[in-house]
Amino acid sequence: MTLETKKSVFVELRKFLSQFSEKKSDRKSDVLNNDIFFDDFENLIHLSQSHNGWYTPEQVYFAINSWAEALTDENLDKWLSQYSFDTTENEKTVALILAGNIPLVGFHDFLSVLITGNKASIKTSSNDQHLLPFLAKYLIAADETLKDKITFVEGKLENFDAVIATGSNNTARYFEYYFKDKPSIIRKNRNSVAVLNGKESKEELEALGEDIFRYFGLGCRNVSKIFVPKDYSFDGFFEAMFKYQDVIHYEKYANNYDYNKAVFLMSNFKLLDNGFLTIKEDSSYASPISSVFYEFYENIEDLQSRLEADSEQIQCIVSNNLIKNSITFGQTQKPQLWDYADNVDTITFLLTTK
Template identity: 45%
Template sequence: MIKTFDELGHFLRKFKKFYAYNKYIPQRFKKFFSDFQKIIQKITIVNSWFRKKDLLTTIDQWGKILKEEKLESWIKRYSLNKKKKSKKVLVIMPGNIPIVGFHDFLCVLLSGHNIIIKLSEEDNLLLPFLCKIITHQKPMLKHKIRFTNNIFHEKFDYVIASGNNNTARYFEYYFRKHPLLLRKRKTSIAVLQGNEKEKELIDLNKDILTYSGRGCRNVGKIFLPYNYDLHLILEKSFVSEYVTKNYKYIDNYKYCLSIYTMNKISIQKNHFLIFKEENNYYSPISVVYYEFYDNLNQLREIILKNDQYIQCIVSKNFLKKEVDFGKTQYPKLEDYADGIDTIQFLN
């Protein structure tokens, strides 16, 4: 099965290269290539949150990860019992960013189980198409993958679900009789020390605005040394200016700007991004909260105490578990959401 996902990764890499450099597509991929182009185009029409550049970021990310040597290195850490009876795993996928549930999909199948997928209406085109590619390579997977629109009519053994804190309460109640891996709302932060290079600040803007800032791996709050000039970040945000083509994003920006202006709240901004000083961790779309610090050691303790809110920490030589600037949307296979080992849960 690893070879099947390796082949999918190869397809995604070739597809990304075609868009970036107009490269030639190998003969064996031509069956799917034109249809995949149409799917990408359709997604951008039916869901304005998913810009083409974001979709290509997703394709690039999974193309880099789905390689045989990486998959083998990751999965060999586990003692998988191949003789154990396969379970039916219901995966309720969110739709805030493209194929955000693909890692769960991968974990279930490589663990030897069968998957029942409930897609979000916001993201119901990309994964079914990728399934066509892998089932073409390995037809027996058709019997292990099933999509459903009604979870109430399904029989399953395990549940993996992601949602906000309100839906989490519903999931906890409804699936109380099943083993449940439940992910709640999280956000990501950055810690600047004032010596960041220009490229790092450009990459930080990617961490903030890729996928319009809707993912748990998007930076929504920044900790800054006192007297830090926020315009050093804002003037590098041109790299993500494509979000202005998303009218839903701009509606959020205009709404937040009007609220802050009417209430005479001090902010820093450009024409599509707002910085507001705030202790809270969860910022609205188009807004980044910031907070000043004067002692890195004290800040380190504060962040560790608030770990339950944080998915990623973007910094340089600040913590052991930190993410490089510009890499929040490129997690490794072992970077599990909420720090919960999905394969261990399934076993």
């Protein structure tokens, strides 16, 4: 199976995914196997919240649309052109232990394993057991040779050559011990931050709200902490966040908001609160759901040095070009194919592991 053939299968998947929209899905006559998969996928999207209360149709549609935008011919070519693919493939079985905090969070690892000509032995999270297996069925229907490349495992993972595992800091310690004799990528908890200087426009701050509230803040790319200069006024920040007030209508989010606010207040922490989001001064990077931590800075160069020193705790940084290698507001949950989790190049790992 050539690289071009592999790419073409994922382009077919892109055509399939691009039909689905929160406003109105649009069935196209020229999409492969629509008669088999279209209705079932639409139903699955709307059933996802019954499988995982955080997977509202809005969030699932967003994840699907993000992958539809990513899997273009141009993006695949740009991503893969920097690598040297051996025409005589050294096929490996790669165990994938996936997280389930946001919809399809493990899809990039799945894509990377297959595009490099390897087999994927997949253990899904109990929180996300349906979306990826469905897309795998679509890919197999598009190219039957993938049937022997994709296995979903319910019990113990066995007979694999390498592993990519994602989990909490606690589970990562278990993974590191259990897989110590295998080539591995082990991912731990990370959080994302934003750096503000008080000159951001309302539009930029509203875009920052997307970075905070998308997927209810459950992703490692969600902004959980902001750095602001001394004497920063939060009035403009809260005004911009008002756009996302409807988040409080989701029961699971509202329960977290009530609980975490109560815990903070009982501990006599000083809070700023707008009725659906609390912000609290705190040196930690990981804030609970419905809360964002903040910290003051005096010197942007010193802050740059600190963020570099803490890089293993940070997934991405959002700013208006204040910090080196930061990304623009509103883009944290729209990573490109070449934006690797934890800055670990998965393709290089897969191509060089023997």
